[in-house]
Amino acid sequence: MIEFINVSKQYGPDARALDSVSFHIPQGGIAFLTGHSGAGKSTLLKLTAALEQPTRGNIVIGDAPLNRLSEKHLPHLRQRMGIVFQNHHLLLDRNIFDNVALPLVFAGYGYADIQRRVRAALDKVGLLAREKDNPCSLSGGEQQRVGIARAVVNRPKLLLADEPTGNLDPEMSMEIMDLFRRFNQVGVTVLIATHDLNLLREMGFPLLSLRGGKLIHNDFEHPRMKHPA
Amino acid sequence: MTGKTPLLSRLAYSDHGYAIKHSLHYLGTARIATLVTLLVLGISLALPAVFGLVVVNLKRIDVSQDDANSLTLYLHPRVSDLQGVELAGDVQKRSDIRSTRYISRDEALETFRKHSSLADATDTLEDNPLPGAIVAVMAQDDGDESRIRLLSETLSAYPEVELVKYDLNWLKRLRAILALLSRTVVLIGILLVLTALLVIGNTIRLEMLRRSDEITVSRLIGATALQIQRPFLYSGVIYGILGGVLAIALVGIVVTSLSGPAEVLSGLYGSTYKIQGLGLQYSLILLGSSTLIGLVGAWLVARWQMTKILQ
Numbered sequence: 001m002i003e004f005i006n007v008s009k010q011y012g013p014d015a016r017a018l019d020s021v022s023f024h025i026p027q028g029g030i031a032f033l034t035g036h037s038g039a040g041k042s043t044l045l046k047l048t049a050a051l052e053q054p055t056r057g058n059i060v061i062g063d064a065p066l067n068r069l070s071e072k073h074l075p076h077l078r079q080r081m082g083i084v085f086q087n088h089h090l091l092l093d094r095n096i097f098d099n100v101a102l103p104l105v106f107a108g109y110g111y112a113d114i115q116r117r118v119r120a121a122l123d124k125v126g127l128l129a130r131e132k133d134n135p136c137s138l139s140g141g142e143q144q145r146v147g148i149a150r151a152v153v154n155r156p157k158l159l160l161a162d163e164p165t166g167n168l169d170p171e172m173s174m175e176i177m178d179l180f181r182r183f184n185q186v187g188v189t190v191l192i193a194t195h196d197l198n199l200l201r202e203m204g205f206p207l208l209s210l211r212g213g214k215l216i217h218n219d220f221e222h223p224r225m226k227h228p229a
Numbered sequence: 230m231t232g233k234t235p236l237l238s239r240l241a242y243s244d245h246g247y248a249i250k251h252s253l254h255y256l257g258t259a260r261i262a263t264l265v266t267l268l269v270l271g272i273s274l275a276l277p278a279v280f281g282l283v284v285v286n287l288k289r290i291d292v293s294q295d296d297a298n299s300l301t302l303y304l305h306p307r308v309s310d311l312q313g314v315e316l317a318g319d320v321q322k323r324s325d326i327r328s329t330r331y332i333s334r335d336e337a338l339e340t341f342r343k344h345s346s347l348a349d350a351t352d353t354l355e356d357n358p359l360p361g362a363i364v365a366v367m368a369q370d371d372g373d374e375s376r377i378r379l380l381s382e383t384l385s386a387y388p389e390v391e392l393v394k395y396d397l398n399w400l401k402r403l404r405a406i407l408a409l410l411s412r413t414v415v416l417i418g419i420l421l422v423l424t425a426l427l428v429i430g431n432t433i434r435l436e437m438l439r440r441s442d443e444i445t446v447s448r449l450i451g452a453t454a455l456q457i458q459r460p461f462l463y464s465g466v467i468y469g470i471l472g473g474v475l476a477i478a479l480v481g482i483v484v485t486s487l488s489g490p491a492e493v494l495s496g497l498y499g500s501t502y503k504i505q506g507l508g509l510q511y512s513l514i515l516l517g518s519s520t521l522i523g524l525v526g527a528w529l530v531a532r533w534q535m536t537k538i539l540q
């Protein structure tokens with residue numbers, strides 16, 4: 001589902017964020033992406049969502065090689081994945097329903113579908129009763145759950161999360177992780193960047209570890225590593 | 230299926246409706262900024278419209294003033310008043326003459342006495358030295374010199390007519406001034422349209438900065454470049470429409486407050502001149518241009534700003 005083949009990302013002459021990274025997370029898999037701050041986790045996720053282009057190497061999402069996609073096709077690619085961030089990125093000028101509806105509006109759904117899907121997504125994260133409220137009125141954990149509802153409302157096959165529990169206490173973090181696990185159980189491929197060691201131990205998902213831009217640990221097989229760069 | 234949901238909700242969650250709804254909402258929250266922008270916009274659109282109306286109205290004075298569009302036929306002194314009136318009637322029957330007025334010799338003397346400093350001198354004269362005259366207003370008012378010269382030659386052919394005079398000079402001067410004014414209006418108009426574009430552009434730029442979260446999020450969840458820009462294009466259009474309405478209202482106020490004095494003035498000249506306002510046609514043109522200015526201003530800035538915010 002996510003395949004990196006000798007991917008490097010250079011932000012400047014001395015700023016190498018990723019260094020020849022290769023791995024393959026199969027469809028329906030779930031994984032933690034770990035590493036210290038600055039190890040390259042966010043960069044790896046941005047490359048996966050085609051928000052940045054790799055300096056070298058190839059990335060394949062599903063069966064789409066990203067380097068063959070033109071800028072025009074990227075929005076459609078992103079519509080088929082869900083992205084969750086540490087700072088939830090909710091829009092505070094509109095209510096929770098409208099926040100979660102946004103991806104569907106862009107994808108061109110009719111109102112009946114939008115209503116049904118938004119309510120289903122909010123129901124899954126336990127916030128259906130708050131749909132008319134402003135995101136400001138929610139706790140940090142609840143806001144993050146709205147962010148997750150927005151990420152999954154399009155029923156994506158792939159879910160990316162960048163430190164989704166960074167600002168949350170352990171109990172709330174576990175709730176969020178449980179949500180991800182449930183989505184994974186219905187077939188969604190999930191990749192979660194985190195440096196929370198407690199979570200890693202508790203959840204026991206396969207690991208990908210980065211250090212200084214290099215992949216130093218990989219719990220998945222990596223068939224193409226037979227051909228090093 | 231869709232028939233069951235209220236139309237308004239369906240519109241509000243369509244691609245365009247959603248953008249319009251949240252742009253309106255933003256304009257409502259940024260009330261002061263919105264108001265200032267609308268005022269500047271309204272004024273900078275109303276000014277060229279007012280100048281334009283000044284020119285339009287001067288042009289109407291130009292063609293509506295019979296004095297400016299008439300020939301004076303001076304008759305031989307031996308022609309009697311009766312013959313003069315008869316001739317005036319004949320001339321009026323011509324298709325190229327709209328109306329005539331006979332000025333008898335006595336009337337001419339009376340007028341001369343009233344208006345001339347030489348009046349006293351006439352008292353010593355035994356005979357009235359002034360001829361009778363016919364003022365003939367032409368049917369066409371294009372001020373075409375060769376046509377008027379031809380007509381005046383035709384009219385001099387009447388045996389009773391001694392001389393035909395016409396004064397195109399002040400008409401020419403008015404035309405020259407009007408031409409100058411028209412050009413000034415166009416130049417001022419261009420400058421003020423640029424002002425309007427800058428104001429809209431700057432307002433949209435600020436709006437994009439304040440709504441940069443929305444731009445980031447929209448991109449992340451798969452909005453196309455056009456979809457990301459759409460709320461801001463609609464903001465521009467909304468500014469354009471509201472600014473246009475404001476400009477029309479301002480012009481209306483100016484016209485109303487000037488029409489009283491203008492009527493008094495034209496009354497003094499014995500005419501019933503009425504100031505011409507924008508009317509439906511010019512109002513629509515003003516509204517249309519201001520909407521277009523809003524869209525173009527927003528579009529230019531959105532394109533340029535997008536690349537900056539998304540880096």
Ligand SMILES: Nc1ncnc2c1ncn2[C@@H]1O[C@H](COP(=O)(O)OP(=O)(O)O)[C@@H](O)[C@H]1O
Pocket residue numbers: 011012015016017035036037038039040041042043044
């Ligand atoms: N836009 C950028 N421009 C320059 N350097 C960057 C940029 N984004 C990330 N980096 C650098 O790349 C490295 C990896 O960053 P990041 O992927 O954010 O790490 P993490 O998410 O693991 O903390 C860091 O050294 C960071 O300074």
Ligand SMILES: [Mg+2]
Pocket residue numbers: 038041042043162
């Ligand atoms: Mg990071």
